[in-house]
Amino acid sequence: MPPSPPPQYATPPQRDSWFAPLSIDLIVKVFKTTFFHPFIAWIVPLCFRAQNMFWDAPPMLVSIAWAALISLSWIAGAINDRMAYGLPREVDLSDEVIVITGGASGLGLLIAEVYGMRGATVAVLDVVEMENGEARGVTYYKCDVTDKDQLARVAAKIERDLGTPTVLINNAAIVIGKPLLDLTFPEIDRSLSTNLLSHFYTLKTFLPALARSEIGGTIVTVSSVIGTVGAAGLTDYAAAKAGISALHRSLAAELRQSHPEIRTVLVTPGQLSTPLFYGVQTPNRFLAPIVEPVDVAKEVIAAIDNGRNAAIGMPLYARWINWYTVLPAGLQAVARRVAGVDMAMKTFVGRAGAKKGGKEKQELAIQAF
Template sequence: MDPRPIPPQRDSWFAPLSIDLLVKVLKTTFFHPFVAWIIPLCFRAQNLPWDAPKTLAAIVWASFISLCWVANVVNQRIAYGLPREVDLSEEVIVITGGASGLGLLIAEVYGMRGATVAVLDVEEMENGEARGVTYYKCDVTDKEQVAKVAAQIERDLGTPTVLINNAAIVIGKSLLSMSFDEVEKSLFTNLISHFYTLKTFLPALARNENGGTIVTISSVIGHLGAARLTDYAAAKAGITALHKSLTAELAQTHPNIRTVLVTPGQLSTPLFYGVQTPNAFLAPVVEPVDVAKEIIAAIDGGRSASVSMPLYARWVDWYNVLPASLQRIARRLSGIDTAMKTFVGRNGFKLQKEKKEVAIQAF
């Protein structure tokens, strides 16, 4: 039994309150064009003339917000181009590490919506089975197994059109404490496996007339690094660079293939079970369903995208612009380098789950 304590989760009424929630509320109210234009219309309904200071100020604000929304649409179109056509009944979605957590959530959603889904994992599916989802036992760190399963998928389900590279593990030890086998296992699972799956499934995506979509699940840790995550941070930084380089290559050779880079903060999944949240307000734990919604929206829309959440993840690149002294202060205040002290991981999660089940049965 792991002696490390599990930090309490959301033990107060204000725990769900975060800067992300406030921004979300503002985006659907004061920063939404529809709401912004309602304000001057309300003033006009009160018989205020169009040239009244209040009305003019409201019109200027509404115009500014509308221009910002239009600029964002133009920016997305220039950055990612036109979307590809997506027909879920024709899509064959391959998800690595899809037996639990975020991968399983996406698999279940697409399975229920009529898409054909193949899950690759060394572990059995957490829920046993799911409608529309076919499980293939596969170690993605073994290129021969990946090639064998790819052939089975094409024979059983059809030509893959979407690849979601989601497989990951967390060792959670300092570099001095890790064995060479653990280092290799981490880097092969979190980084090298992406090369294996891409090399194996990319030719099939390229053959598809309507193109395909590649989703890469990275992490903000790849930008920041953290104590006891040297292997994980190195791998995530590597797949972020891999994704960006591959996107540049595909833009030249296969422009009909879309790419989606996902850079979340701490996810509320068994992978990081027990990790202490640095700051619940500024850096809240991200729920898998929120990340899944963004990924599914990008795939459904047939568009390339960059998904970063929570809010700080969108600005994490600016961290490296700060002076070194401010970077050190920021790390100390955030607690990023002490968060792993209470880490127990997936095995610890399973142990806690088994204890709860035994207690329920005894009761």
Template sequence: MATVYTTPPQRDSWFAPLSIDLIVKVLRTSFFHPFIAWIIPLCFRAQNMFWDAPPMLVSIAWASFISLCWILGTFNQRLAYGLPREVDLSEEVIVITGGASGLGLLIAEVYGMRGATVAVLDIQDMDHLEARGVTYYKCDVSDKAQVLRVAGEIERDLGTPTVLINNAAIVPGKRLLDMTLSEIDTSLSTNLLSHFYTLHTFLPALARSPVGGTIVTISSVIGQTGAAQLTDYAAAKAGVTALHKSLAAELKVSHPQLRTVLVTPGQLSTPLFYGVQTPNAFLAPVVEPVDVAKAIIAAVDGGRNEAIAMPLYARWIEWYNVLPIGLQAVARRIAGVDVGMRTFVGRQGVAAAAARAQNGEKEGLIQAF
């Protein structure tokens, strides 16, 4: 057989995993945690230090300040989102669009393994359904007729849906002038209009569910910033965010038993964004789908209204639009947000590369023998 030579993989530097998010996470669980903060004055007291000693007073003041911040943070969450609903997974019917791969697949598998009733809607085929513990429905969510048909099948087969996770998305990754009108229609239909179709179809069922319901909307930080080669995707995600916020305001009055969760992640390490160059791995690290899935599952399990944004910069991205126009331009240039898509490959590119590699292996075997 022919010998195949490969180049050794490049090793990341030892500090590659280091990011501002990791630093903040460590600080929140140590220096800025009430329990740890109160340990310090207790340690001073164990050393027979008097209560009026300066180090003791400073440590008590710091611990009191941190505790107050945590209390106010909890109060702020309760004021903004209200009381959670009770969730019993044995009674939940979870509908996930775009659940055959990526983030949606992770969430579907977790709930499937935990014994919840899960329905996955996707145009892509899904293998090993029994092992995943989910029910797959082939559906193009950009087609309102297919969504309506599948909704009837889900209610007949599984029961009344109680959780809707709108996750389906596509990324053409082309400049506006390089896209055909058909591609633009497909992108906007999948990334934006599908949310209207699924919400309009499944909301009546969620509203009449005796256990309440939860709506999860997967948006993107690109909807706030925009980016070159993402005109269609950014426009759709901006619309999705506005749709979610407006719907949450409506449901707060008309259906207070329903909960809404808005998810605004940065760049995800999924095939959807394969090949995209990370502008700054320290300030804007790539988000792992498992981390987003954990946050979504925790919100759904807790029956909470919530806004999830990660990494750290995604929580403060709205302040970007407050900056003067000149500073915004400088920030975009430093971040490299408008050049990251130049190396974009995407899901279709990965599939094409895999097919080429497979064909190459076949040809190599034929030549070798």
């Protein structure tokens, strides 16, 4: 019986305009597959030539120059990726043992179910039971990733039951969603332990296994744009996400020297449509659309399948978010007010309210792959 996709979580009622699905990401995607694609760009001069237009005619020269510019841009992009990320490793899903923390729901569960269906061996680590019960190819281990002793016992059990791990996806996270003045010390400890320290613990636990694997390995770190810009009501979460982004980059530099066969993938999404941020309103859906977990999962899975190093940012602004830090302080303040980033948590409900009125979808997310 095929596994069911994650449940559809209830969202606060809101009035959408007819152009709500339109976003800058959609526009860029359309242009990237049309006017900014080398194949389409070269079709134009070929069509002119088919109409017996001379090679030195102005429209022909302009179309050839445009096609050449687009082609050179794509070639430069490919060279940049090769210089930045190196050669990919060989990936055979039948040999891969994938460990996913926080994989009982949301993005982690979606990735786990897809890989389970495709023949990989998947271990899900979480403190809560899996939302969909058992899934083909997925083994659930109840584990608190902030507990080093539990992690050690579960790691030994995974290696005994499933084999040597080759992929580690650090996805576990919690959101408390309170201003610093309202946070208690236990809440701060729990947030930083789950969102930051657990990454150190899982890496120290599973990295030795990835290092001795004959087929190499891949480490995926799920961070957030909040780690770069920060936000009111998310001091603990932002600090942790900034920390794991820095951890990932430093670890990638170390592995390039000591274990070049291990690939690293940094995922920096904007607001995800998961119960983690239930209730948070996106002030501008055109510039900062809510990201569906299935879209992030596609990118993560493609990076793992291709055995490559990668930096994944979604939506479009997430890929350019580092430029925010070089803006003058005044422009940063204006950008924050326009984006409404510091007001977004005013309507935060969190995971506790995510399932009110929710019901299960039976067909959509998994079939998207």
